[in-house]
Amino acid sequence: MHNKNPIETEQQEWRKLQLQKRLKTWLTISSPVFLLLIWQLSSMSGLIDARFFPPPTAILSTFYELLTNGELFQHINISLFRIFAGFLLGVIPGIIVGLCMGLYAPIRHFISPVIMALMPIPTLALLPIILIIFGIGEVSKIVTIAGSVFFPVVINTVAGVISIESIYLDVAKNYGANKKDFFLKIALPGSLPVMLEGIQMGQAIALLTIVAAEMMGAQSGIGYLIWTSYSAFLLKEMFVGLILISFFGYIFSLLLRALQRKLLPWR
Template sequence: MHHRFNTQKIITISSPLCLLLLWEIFSQMNILDSRFFPPPTLILQTLWDMAESGELFKHITVSLTRILFGFLLGVIPAICIGLLMGMYKFMKYTFSPIIMIFMPIPTLAMLPIILILFGIGEFSKMVTIAISVFFPVAINTAAGVANIDQIYVDIAKNYQANAKDFFFKIALPGSLPVMLEGIQMGQAIALLTIVAAEMIGATSGIGYLIWMNYKAFLLPEMYVGLILISFFGYFFSLVLRGLERKLLPWK
């Protein structure tokens, strides 16, 4: 078993490395057009240069601040509304139609309205992320409460548990596994949304970095932006998986 796990680890690490090596060789030999696919070594050198000049950290800080506050702005109300929808039929019938109306609309299609309401400052970008994150988390949280084993609900009723106890001791822990899946989906959507939002209406951030360098045909710099997005997507995913292991040791 241990041997198989090691083999899987080796394959997992070596497959992207092999891809990068092939890219490097093909780009150096001009089998791949190096204007469009600069060799990975050049991209890494560009990343290093941008990090040294401090330009990179400015964009990273701006994007991460937007993501963090936008994420919290979306996740906290989503969890509260999701729990209430799962616990009370009245809340379910109130919020379900609103969610069903707005959920299919891509967040970026709502960007003009967000800009009209909140202007072109930082807050509008946070709201854009918050809206995109809200729906998967709210729906998954409500589904998580609905999936709680009926026996726990019956016990709570028999012991006449008050709403606060039911909320914190049954609804919240019981919905956690499905809720965390929603949060995991939400973080992926947050990254997609911030990149697109920064491409459209920003003067800083990773999305802006990608778009402006593409327009200026500075492709190594553009690839640096893509690497950053890939890295943060993977990093956030690992953080949430770690959180899941802490909160749900039985899983």
């Protein structure tokens, strides 16, 4: 019986993997292209009303105009600043509180009722109170985003710490690990898989929150662009804002997945 050369077998496996990667890439690209093509043809043929759903080519032309006159950069810059500042303000305390609640049962029992009571309340429902406390400036918008990000990060971090097998905690205690070691060498890496899922969820919520917050009390930003364009029936400008939010959501998701692969290569 003829045995295959191991090198040939390895090359065949490599080519198979490359083909699978190219297929995944093609499928990933083809779905939005297909959707845009259907949208373009439907708008041009009158199947959908072009006044309410302008063709993607018209939206692209409007995007270019807003880009060249500098207006779009202003909205993008301020929105990204608010998103990143609010995201960090929500994630960092969320991780710290989640680790404390996961490691220490008394802290968990003490804080859990407050977390469970506040979590179902949409952050935007608390926006009037946030505006009263922090005013209508940048701080209120950042705090609004931070509040919406905080809860999923806390809940997932607690779940990640609790899911750590007790044998690791017992070994650490037997070797005299201090509180810093428990946090940085056991709880933090052990909870990372579940924690990163919470951070991923928080990223999506941050984008939803910034749009709504800028619609209600802002003079700039992507949400402000969407709302004012809708109010003036400038629907091409409105769609530019909507597509930008979708684009940034996709990019942030890719970045977080890349970070997850870097921190958790075994997954």
